[in-house]
Amino acid sequence: MSLFFGQGVFQMQIVTDSGFDLSPQQKGDFKFHALPLKITLSGVSYRSGIDIQPEEFYKLLEKTGDMPITSTPSPGEFLEIYEKVAEEDPDILSVHISSGLSGTYNSARTAAEQFKGANITLVDTRSLSVEMGWQLEAAIKAVQAGWPIDKILALLTKVREASEIVFTLPNLTYLIHGGRISHLKGLLASLLGIKPLIGVDKAEGKYYDRGRARTFKQAIQAIPAYIANRIPPGTPLRAQIGHAHNPEGAEQLHQEMENLFSCEWLDDCSISPVLGAHTGQGLVGVVFAPLDQMPELP
Incomplete structure (x- = not known):
């Protein structure tokens, strides 16, 4: 079916x-x-x-x-x-x-x-x-x-x-279990309490390290900071937030993004179960594209 x-x-x-x-x-x-x-x-x-x-x-x-x-x-x-x-x-x-x-x-x-x-x-x-x-x-x-x-x-x-996607999550247990990151790297990050920023490489379509933070709240703050290192602050963006049963984290990311960019927002998305199975609850991320680079859709 x-x-x-x-x-x-x-x-x-x-x-x-x-x-x-x-x-x-x-x-x-x-x-x-x-x-x-x-x-x-x-x-x-x-x-x-x-x-x-x-x-x-x-x-x-x-x-x-x-x-x-x-x-x-x-x-x-x-x-x-x-x-x-x-x-x-x-x-x-x-x-x-x-x-x-x-x-x-x-x-x-x-x-x-x-x-x-x-x-x-x-x-x-x-x-x-x-x-x-x-x-x-x-x-x-x-x-x-x-x-x-x-x-x-x-x-x-x-x-x-x-477009580009960047997300963070409160723990790495599910990514380690699913083999999406190496057990050793994940274990070290977990022991140190590090919260990763994760993107997807455009060439191979695999997860890629985009940064890290000491707390989950700081990791959410680090997402727009990462974007600002690639795109000048104030740039008009098409943007959309996705989250895994974490509306509070999504709202924080909204506010942090608005502090740096002029966003044309699409409605938030709930992350589907098959993706959440590899991340667990709490994931928050954003997809973004500069409006002047995003092609006009029919």
Whole structure:
């Protein structure tokens, strides 16, 4: 089963996975098919976004104290959704979480190579969460506007190059458990009480160290300071905050960003369960792009 969003019929079909985050306002009536990644917690398996929603997941995570395990959709599952979607139109744009962070893209590629009944164009966003959501939003709007595939791909490249994600979290336990950072580095950081600033490298789409702070509050303050070292303060930004069941941290980051930049805000996003499984509760981050570098969406 896949998640289905929106109404109407467009010329090209869009397939994605549940590695993205979009606000309800961004989803609107857009039509796309999202194949869910899976989470196993306390011996029970859930399909992210179908069987369990963010608020329920984070409460369950806190209650059980167990470490969740995630798994990617299989090539067979992608093949099934491609066959179903191709019945509406054989032109499919398949947009996915970074291949540097998940095996999902490779599963989709294997299925696309096997299925000869459609013209499938794969996109490795080299990102995740809200930043992936920006590329997905751009893709859907471009498809809705009837853009040709080459123009859509050029748009997604521009969005990826213009945008950046930076986040922090109160502890590293989940990242260590999920193998997203080395056990030794994570253990040392935990022992020292260090709170990391984490970004995603655009070349390989993997987590990258963007700085560190002594406390979680200081780490949130350090995010706009990091941005200010790359972009002059006062620069108009398109910006959007994502958080894992931490509205207070999100509000602090809003205020800290407003102190340094003129932000054109999109509504906050709740981080999806499949991503929160690797970070735990409390994560706060922002996706941003200078307005003069962000391409105009259809």
